[in-house]
Structure formats: C-alpha cells, structure tokens
Amino acid sequence: MFVVLVYDMGEKRVTKALKRCRKYLNWVQNSVFEGEISESNLAKLKMELDKIIVTEEDSVIIYTLRTTRYSEREIMGLRKGGQDLII
C-alpha cells in the first residue's frame, strides 16, 4: 500500500519520530513522509510512533491511498527533507 504520513510533534520528540519514519518511508518535507509500505511494516511503524508521541500534544496523520500512488505532488516554496528521493 502507498501511504502519506504527516506528523506534528513537540520539538523534543521530532528527531526520534523522524528517525522512525525514515526507516520505513521517504522523507518528502519537514514533517511529511511517503512511500510503499507493507501492512506489517506500517503496523510496526505505528507501534514505534505510539511509544514516542504524547497524545495530548502530538499528532500523526496517515493517509492510505487506494491506488499505488497519488497522481501528482506539487511543492511550493522551500524543499526541506526530500533527500531520500534523490538516492
């Protein structure tokens, strides 16, 4: 399945969350990740994030797409992250 993941984390937890997300997905932008991921890896990722997030402060949104990819992604402004896509 193809997912787009966006997080909004407290500063102290960003580095940990970034590391976990990059393990399974491509880093597109600051707080946005995407990629093909198996159901079991997505479950793993969610479990790992669950341990990091403070439910009263942080949030993670995961979009699972029906198709294998979105049809278009457009970036306006700065391209933070995104290194993963070059590799």
Added chain:
Amino acid sequence: MFVVLVYDMGEKRVTKALKRCRKYLNWVQNSVFEGEISESNLAKLKMELDKIIVTEEDSVIIYTLRTTRYSEREIMGLRKGGQDLII
C-alpha cells in the same frame, strides 16, 4: 479532484495561510487540509498562497489524488483542527 495539502509556514504567516486554505478545503489537522476542489479553485488557492509564502522559509505540498478519495485516514494522538469535518 481530491487534494491533500500540507504546509509548513513561518509563524507570522500561518494565520493568513490557514484562512486561505479553509476557504477552499477542510481543515483536518494543524497544518493539513483536504477536500474536493475544482481545477480553477486550486489554481486560485495556489495563487493566493504564492502571495503569502516566503520561498526561502515556507513550504506547501499539494497531493492530487487520482481517485476521488484516499481509502483511509488514520489520526494518532491529538486532533487539532478538524472542526470543518464536523460541520
């Protein structure tokens, strides 16, 4: 078309960008918006955001989905925003 929009804006410009995005899309979470939008309205929104963003600091990502909707959206942790969905 159905789009998911994520922005990462300097604090000073967040309120303006939020206002513009809510005009056309549903506010899902802090910096995440989604919704059905016509091509011409998307063009308008992009033009409006283009006037707000500082290209060296801010970024906006727009995913256009091939299908009318994603198949699943999961939110972990805090639900900021999202008021639009209740209406």
